[in-house]
Amino acid sequence: MKKLLMIIIAQFIFISAANAVVNINTATQEELQTLPGITAAKAEAIINYRSKAGAFRRVEDVRNIEEINPTTMDMMEFYNSVKLKD
Secondary structure: OHHHHHHHHHHHHHHHHHOOOEEOOOOOHHHHOOOOOOOHHHHHHHHHHHHHHOOOOOHHHHHHOOOOOHHHHHHHHHOOOEEOOO
């Protein structure tokens, strides 16, 4: 019974994390790293790009970052985990 309860709790936490949405125009490195496929290096690349080019106008603009490959971008879009504004 205890094992079943732990599995249910783990699934709830996973689903909650998968549904989390991050604003790529204001997110910290730690917040960006909660996105599917975003490592510390990719989060840093997003922040660096954002500071040089300004705010993202479209989510698809993230594709302009060399460190973000198409697979990572597809994962982020699939999970609807990225937004531009609150």
